Amino acid sequence: xxxxxxxxxxxxxxxxxxxxxxxxxGLLVEQYQRRVFSTVFHLVHQQNEVEDLVQEIFIKTFxxxxxxxxxxxxxxxxxxISVNHCYDYLRRKRxxxxxxxxxxxxxxxxxxxxxxxxxxxxxxxxxxxxxxxxDLVKKLLDRxxxxxxxxxxxKEIENLSIEEISEVLNWSVSKVKVRLHRARKRMxxxxxxxR
Numbered sequence: 001x002x003x004x005x006x007x008x009x010x011x012x013x014x015x016x017x018x019x020x021x022x023x024x025x026g027l028l029v030e031q032y033q034r035r036v037f038s039t040v041f042h043l044v045h046q047q048n049e050v051e052d053l054v055q056e057i058f059i060k061t062f063x064x065x066x067x068x069x070x071x072x073x074x075x076x077x078x079x080x081i082s083v084n085h086c087y088d089y090l091r092r093k094r095x096x097x098x099x100x101x102x103x104x105x106x107x108x109x110x111x112x113x114x115x116x117x118x119x120x121x122x123x124x125x126x127x128x129x130x131x132x133x134x135d136l137v138k139k140l141l142d143r144x145x146x147x148x149x150x151x152x153x154x155k156e157i158e159n160l161s162i163e164e165i166s167e168v169l170n171w172s173v174s175k176v177k178v179r180l181h182r183a184r185k186r187m188x189x190x191x192x193x194x195r
Contacts, residue, residue, distance in 0.1 A: 061078055087147070
């Protein structure tokens, strides 16, 4: 019952925002800001860029809200705008990409050079090892093509299902599965090249 009331309230905010009501749109921003911020942060990894990109996404959302037709959940519609905006940003930035291996921390480089063999472990990684692994994954994601990064972040970090990713990216389920498989494969190959 509570979720139905929330859905009706959200639908009312959307209708008011579609008529130009800035206050109603502000309520939608409050509701989705954390999710958009998380998506942008994980896709872009540039803290100094995240806030500007989130603001641009909500400006785009406000300008496009009249075209929202209630067929898909509003959150998925906002996620699609977010992902597309980040994808455009990453494509523009790709030409100036650096060799991130040299930007890895000393521990990350040592771990790469020494090899990563989690199956040989008998105990979970220490906090320090987890931090090194997190840094390594971040750098590998930074190196990944924009489409790979989008599908990997949505699946592995945002924990969306294949069907939800399909809806957000406006791809077929089979295309998401293929792209996810290829992205994982390319990331592993990139890891091996760095070793």
